[in-house]
Amino acid sequence: MSRRDKVLNQNKVAKLSDIGELIKDGDRVAIGGAWLSSHPMAIVRQMIRSGLKDIYAMTILGSIDIDVLVGAGSLSSVMFSFISMEALGLPPCFRRAVEKEGFRYDETTGLAIILGFEAAGRGLPFIPYRGPFGSDCVKQRPEFYKTVTCPFTGEELVAVPALKPDVAIIHAERADPAGNIQIEGTGGSDLELAKAADRVIVSVEEVVPTEVLRQNPYKTKIPRFYVDMVIEQPFGAHPTSSLPSYVADPWHMMDYMEMAATAEGFGSYLQEYVMKPEEEYLETVGGLRQMTLLKKLAREVKLL
């Protein structure tokens, strides 16, 4: 949609199965969230389910989102600064692909990726900053990191180019049908992804009337002129978190680590959790009882 169409379209609510209208084979797809938080996992699973191929994934701080896509063979490559299962260890499919199968990637420092998205969102061709001098990441990507001289002070700075994804996929707490998005949890740089991307798909815990957003307008982080599609998908970030609603599911993550430790095991994981309708997913990972526990864990914290 053009910007004008995004403004004119006041009803962007769609189904998960509609993402194929906006994501095509070979697209550059920026994935929102960070660490084990707020990744648009239901959309990721749908990408695998629908057989999308040769996707160039772009992530700042990825985890299981990138790992399942790599394991499923959906990616041609990935730009990242970090892919980790945090305390649970290294991402098994990504490791296997790199160490055993020669999977290629664009390792980039974290700030550089964020600034690249910012440049695109501001309509600039690049952004200069006091970059990662001395890092081998710079040597690995000479096409990405350049040096510029400040025209005012003569200081030497690093320039990174605008990063323009074809699509950004994001998970958030709440939206109205027009695509105004409220983010309350660990949204990473989701706003910059939305600004930089040509097309934006957001899954949310709940779609509410615009009036509800107006009651807490400061929670609205992405206004509707950036957004193309809104999908109501409760627990759409599972097994990552979507605060304040629920925490990441460490039990499922541990099962994942165990299954994905081998290619065969990951194959079983795909069959058991991904390659069936999303409606069955939540039942498979523990149903209401487990989801209630994750919600309780999000609420009952101990501050000192």
Next chain:
Amino acid sequence: MSTYSDDYTTAELVCVSVAREIEDGDLMILGSFTPLAFVSYVLAKVTHAPNIMYQAYSSVDARPFRITFGSYEAAATAGGVARWNMTECINSLYLGTGVDVEPISSIQVDQYANINLSVVGDYDKPLLRGPGGAGAPEVVKMHRKMLGYFPNHNKRTLVPKVDFITGTRWKISNEERIKAGLRPGPVKLITNLCILSKEEEARPFRIVSVHPGVSAHDVVNNTGFELQVPKDVPETEKPTKEQIRVLREEVDPYGMVGFDFMPGKERVAYLKQILAKEAQALGY
């Protein structure tokens, strides 16, 4: 009666040593979840550094919180006074004001204060693909202090030259840092054996102190690069009884701090046990 404790684990000693590097008034960021680092921040805040300000996930000036495995992110976020996303955080703090300290760990660290979180072996055909640096390249270079912690002090971790420089302190002496527009500050590595410090580009890391029961000889034998060994090496200050009490009773009752020090295989069983206790506390 001594205020120092004799009942502590190596993990607790390292955690307390990291916490002691945090000074009151420091501006900090809680990045990727490593239990020891999180515990040390909170310990500092509830003991000697109550005014430090930390950003945790999207939460600005988060309150200290109990470290758990099931809800650490929710707890870190719950007490904040504002919500900032990652871009606001890096633009304001990393690139603008400057952060004082953010402890990091890495797969390798070398004599030049370079860190490697990327690969072990050849970059194009690595033996081990690591997680990548996230913000670490900026953390070690731009933050006022560089503070690394290493649960396994050995020659595979403290190497002459890292296989890949994910990040680097780049400029080390105060003079060089100021000249490069960076804030001067210490470079310290805290390991399960000792505390090391580097003050100048041309001088090797120096042993600041060895932990109780460890000799300078042990440190030298387990380090892959040259060290400056003072004539009389002091012993690392032990945790106080109060620090250990606060750690065990308030900040970290589940013992998350020991996690980084365990062999990989034991970690999952340990975490499962902690999760079972957390779920039980919620009536599960």
